[in-house]
Amino acid sequence: MSVPNLSSFLTALCELEKFKFVDRTMPLGNGRHENDAEHSWNLAMWAFLLAPEYPQLDA
Numbered sequence: 001m002s003v004p005n006l007s008s009f010l011t012a013l014c015e016l017e018k019f020k021f022v023d024r025t026m027p028l029g030n031g032r033h034e035n036d037a038e039h040s041w042n043l044a045m046w047a048f049l050l051a052p053e054y055p056q057l058d059a
Contacts, residue, residue, distance in 0.1 A: 019037035027033050051057075 016037075019040055020035055022036040023033045024036060024039055025033070
């Protein structure tokens with residue numbers, strides 16, 4: 001990875017870190033509110049696991 005690409009990558013990671021501090025408004029079943037980082041991670045894992053079952057959606 002070149003230095004300009006590394007710089008952009010690190011900048012993006014710093015922005016993504018901010019998701020940890022944004023609480024979502026809907027409580028979980030246990031009354032706790034998840035943050036956007038947790039929600040995004042969960043959504044990403046669903047997409048990763050379901051992608052092989054729906055290859056036509058990757059267009």
